[in-house]
Amino acid sequence: MARFQMELPNDLMKEFERLNKETSKMMGEMTEAGAEVVINNVKNNLKKSFKTDRSLLQGLRISRTYTTPSDDGINTKVMFVGYNNKGIAIPLIAQAREFGTSRGEAKKPFFRKSFNRKQIEAAMNKKQEKYLPKE
Numbered sequence: 001m002a003r004f005q006m007e008l009p010n011d012l013m014k015e016f017e018r019l020n021k022e023t024s025k026m027m028g029e030m031t032e033a034g035a036e037v038v039i040n041n042v043k044n045n046l047k048k049s050f051k052t053d054r055s056l057l058q059g060l061r062i063s064r065t066y067t068t069p070s071d072d073g074i075n076t077k078v079m080f081v082g083y084n085n086k087g088i089a090i091p092l093i094a095q096a097r098e099f100g101t102s103r104g105e106a107k108k109p110f111f112r113k114s115f116n117r118k119q120i121e122a123a124m125n126k127k128q129e130k131y132l133p134k135e
Contacts, residue, residue, distance in 0.1 A: 059090030
């Protein structure tokens, strides 16, 4: 019976260990970079959908990066939080504009249009190159 034995170079083993330690940090930074792209697109699209977007911009946030317990996914959310100066929930205002209302307000999508896959992937790949330099 044939046998095969191989030793990996020490520098390659050290590189694998470093990558193993920094994977979650790298993925977190990648999702944050993607969220930054989305939040900039949302800000631009808000100006097109609303007459005054100042109160909505105050509630636009990026969550901190977290790991989901069910599948160990690494996530960062772009979300609306809080209330405007009239006491109305900012997420409710955003949802009414995004999907319309039963009282006849037409929908004017601005949030869904902000997820440009190519822009997000480019920002994420740029962060990835910091950890995985091309040779």
